[in-house]
Amino acid sequence: MLADVAPDPTSSAAAGHPLAPLPYRVRAVATETADTTTLTIEPRSTRSVPAPAPGQFVMLYAFGVGESPIGVSAHRADGTLVHTVRNVGKVTSALARLTPGDTVGVRGPYGRGWPLQEARGQDLVIVAGGLGLPPLRPVLYEVFENRDRYGRVEVIYGARTPKDLIYYEELQSWRRRSDLRIQVTVDAAGRDWYGDVGVVTTRLPDVRFDGSRTSAFICGPEIMMRLTAQAVVARGVRPEATWVSMERNMKCAVALCGHCQFGPTFVCRDGPVLSYRALEPFLAVKEV
Amino acid sequence: MSSRTTEDFREAVRRHPFLEGLDPAFLDAMVRLGVERRFRVDEHLAREGAPANVLYILLDGKVALEVGAADHPALTVQTVGAGEVLGWSWLVAPYRWRFDARAVKPVHAVEIEGGALRRLLSEHPDWGYQFLLRFLPVLAERLENTRIQLLDIHAR
Amino acid sequence: MPLATATPQAGFGGQVVEEVRVGERRTLDRQRFSRLFEALAGAGYSIVGPTVRDGAIVYDQIRSVEDLPIGWTDRQSGGSYRLERRGDAALFGYTVGPSSWKKYLFPARERLWTATRIGDSFTVRPEPVEPTRLAFFGMRACELSALAVTDRVFAGGPVTDPGYRTRRSSILRIAVQCGQAGGTCFCVSMGTGPGVRDGADLVLTEILDAGPHRFLLEPRTEEGAAVLSRIASELVPAAAGEARIAEAIVARTAASMGRTMEATGLRELLRENLEHPRWQLVAARCLSCTNCTMVCPTCFCSAQEEVPDLDVTKVERWRRWDSCFNLAFTELHGASVRKTGLSRYRQWLTHKLGTWHDQFGTSGCVGCGRCITWCPVGIDLTEEIGAIRAGPGPAAAPGGKP
Structure with missing residues (x-):
């Protein structure tokens, strides 16, 4: 047991509280789809949160409404953060209503992101479904910046319909790149869509990689992640090199409130990015 | 078509994932039945309700499988492309297409006449069995993908 | 109580004349037991401890011996708790009740911070937490273990809870070795009691027979010794046989546990039995009332509440106890991950005994048995574990309601 528990220095009013947000200014708001908005925010004062690693998340705070865990889809050295928010609840709808000049609270970044260090020298298979793309975008930025660190890079991005695709302009520019291949697929489309139709796993047979030296990064709805992880493991990717970004009810984000537990993990602290090796026994059980 | 090109084409067919590794005599018989076809974008490979008398082995391009009705805009439910096959309505009665198939990228394919293929498979039940072992997983995978689509996982 | 009369041995400024050292056992007579309260008050401690309220023994502020549940005992079994008169005037002749010490370190409701809108921005003022010298009077061995558990939860990780740490830093742990086991106790199985091993500042053993009603005291830390030093003249160096009497009391308690549970390999057992048919049977009984989590001395889950004023210029952030039995606990995109009672009970038990x-x-x-006693339908985790350990049983009875 612990010998003595010392008082926490951060408990003094001046030093802040681990659950207290910092004020940020909304600099830009972009509408991605009917229910999805991208916020670009910057610190209001000299105090800002530390630079997030790809795959980490922050708690975004709508004043007087509450907090929601939101992945970081980009950040800059000046403290600017970019978040893509889907309007699905009380807090996210308040976040979606923000306009430039408004204030939003931020605390974080939290959790463990994509294991890019371990992925060096390997092929990367990146599979995003729907709102799974924002937390993976920093991985692509890292790849573009340090392209020689990785082997083949294959990206599959799936959405419900063509209208639900986010970062549309950027997707076009990624498709023109020769240093990675991106396949975009939707679950259903009208006749004006000349791209692929089918769930993301239907694109996997086309993807080329050396399974024994590949890291797979998967983010999207849980069913999609489970099926995709199974599919890439079946193609020879090691389960411990297959990573998924879990989503649970993160409230405190620092493993103190208990809400986000998934089996033995606190998704907020031990995840959100977790290996399929660790998750597999629990993903198969309903309502863990 | 020169014999050189014909041989290249036949070789490409033999290496198609759906056919590769089949009994060589069976493979040769299939290749002999095959006719090379090309479709431009928006050209139809199949029309819902029309007699279905071919199997397409897709070498290149992309085909959208569409369903629609007078009161509903056409909906693409799946695309299939290089390395895949298209059509099983030729195998079972009443031999009619159950959907529209439209090229969304220029298509290069092998077309095998359904009646001739059925006769071939009937005359050589061991080939028929080999063929079904290749065909069932394709059907199973499409069924599974359709199930996942039914879940509409992106709608939360 | 005036300090001067309470500690005649203390000189000016509370300086101690006679000293009791760590590890030195002393005997305190029942007649002089109130001196211990005076010593604690003199050392600046507020005292919280067991007292009778609303038909149960709870932990609350106490000021004197008379506030203790003198002559009371508790009869506990699955879903049942009754106070009864003892035939004697024991001060600690009962086991643990519905309350636990965690409420003093992790309050059931607590304001974390207040945010104020200023112009188009806001500032956040964390709630100040003042350390209070609080004596936890009458902690049981299982409860000391529970404290060690919550220390790990709130103060052992990379991010610690400021309020917990501050409150925890200034408590005095006065333990009592249990003289009897309760009907739902199983500390022996969990290796947490009934004898006090670690984590106390001062250990008491109440001796009711073999001589006058008295207490064997053993200071385990400087803080504990300092309190005894204030009343050193009231204390008698423990006679040679006293320690053995105390050991016999603990051994007798250990031999009369109300429950047992095989605790080895629980982590693996539960991990491998997430789909065991037993879950359906227990889920058919469980009411998801959250009682077990409220009385558990280690359950730590909490919810945060945003409390804005009318014009939303000032917002308070509150934290309150939450429970994994609440449907909203796992809310994700407008639905709950754990929709069924089965999954919620399974989460509680697999967490408590396994993934913890x-x-x-x-x-x-820690084997305190509170969750068994206070379960309105008497669900008994030792029984559930026994059933799971027995192997895959028959599926849920057809009549069992989900």
Whole structure:
């Protein structure tokens, strides 16, 4: 047991509280789809949160409404953060209503992101479904910046319909790149869509990689992640090199409130990015 | 078509994932039945309700499988492309297409006449069995993908 | 109580004349037991401890011996708790009740911070937490273990809870070795009691026979010794046989546990039995009332509440106890991950006895039996574990309601 528990220095009013947000200014708001908005925010004062690693998340705070865990889809050295928010609840709808000049609270970044260090020298298979793309975008930025660190890079991005695709302009520019291949697929489309139709796993047979030296990064709805992880493991990717970004009810984000537990993990602290090796026994059980 | 090109084409067919590794005599018989076809974008490979008398082995391009009705805009439910096959309505009665198939990228394919293929498979039940072992997983995978689509996982 | 009369041995400024050292056993007569309260008050401690309220023994502020449940005992079994008169005037002749010490370190409701809108921005003022010298009077061995568990939860990780740490830093732990086991106790199985091993500042053993009603006191820390030093003249060096009498009391308690549970390999057992048919049977009984989590001395889950004023210029952030039995606990995109009572009970038990080991290197259960006693339908985790351990049983009875 612990010998003595010392008082926490951060408990003094001046030093802040681990659950207290910092004020940020909304600099830009972009509408991605009917229910999805991208916020670009910057610190209001000299105090800002530390630079997030790809795959980490922050708690975004709508004043007087509450907090929601939101992945970081980009950040800059000046403290600017970019978040893509889907309007699905009380807090996210308040976040979606923000306009430039408004204030939003931020605390974080939290959790463990994509294991890019371990992925060096390997092929990367990146599979995003729907709102799974924002937390993976920093991985692509890292790849573009340090392209020689990785082997083949294959990206599959799936959405419900063509209208639900986010970062549309950027997707076009990624498709023109020769240093990675991106396949975009939707679950259903009208006749004006000349791209692929089918769930993301239907694109996997086309993807080329050396399974024994590949890291797979998967983010999207849980069913999609489970099926995709199974599919890439079946193609020879090691389960411990297959990573998924879990989503649970993160409230405190620092493993103190208990809400986000998934089996033995606190998704907020031990995840959100977790290996399929660790998750597999629990993903198969309903309502863990 | 020169014999050189014909041989290249036949070789490409033999290496198609759906056919590769089949009994060589069976493979040769299939290749002999095959006719090379090309479709431009928006050209139809199949029309819902029309007699279905071919199997397409897709070498290149992309085909959208569409369903629609007078009161509903056409909906693409799946695309299939290089390395895949298209059509099983030729195998079972009443031999009619159950959907529209439209090229969304220029298509290069092998077309095998359904009646001739059925006769071939009937005359050589061991080939028929080999063929079904290749065909069932394709059907199973499409069924599974359709199930996942039914879940509409992106709608939360 | 005036300090001067309470500690005649203390000189000016509370300086101690006679000293009791760590590890030195002393005997305190029942007639002089109130001196211990005076010593604690003199050392600046507020005292919280067991007292009778609303038909139960709860922990609350106490000021004197008379506030203790003198002559009372508790009769506990699955879903049942009754106070009864003892035939004697024992001060600690009962086991643990519905309350636990965690409420003093992790309050059931607590304001974390207040945010104020200023112009188009806001500032956040964390709630100041003042350390209070609080004496936990009458902690049981299982409760000391529970404290060690919550220390790991709130103060052992990379991010610690400021309020917990501050409050925890200034408590005095006065333990009592249990003279009897309760009907739902199983501390022996969990290796947490009934004898006090670690984590106390001062250990008491109440001796009711073999001589006058008295207490064997053993200071385990400087803080504990300092309190005894204030009343050194009231204390008698423990006679040679006293320690053995105390040991016999603990051994007798250990031999009369109300429950037993095989605790080895629980982590693996539960991990491998997430789909065991037994879950359906227990889920058919469980009411998801959250009682077990409220009385558990280690359950730590909490919810945060945003409380804005009318014009939303000032917002308070509150934290309150939450429970994994609440449907909203796992809310995700407008639906709950754990929709069924089965999954919620399974989460509670697999966490408490299994994944707690993964997370904190210890069991989350200390064998106090509160969850059994206070379950309105008498669900008994020792019985559930026994059933799961017995192997895959028959599927849920057809009549069992989900």
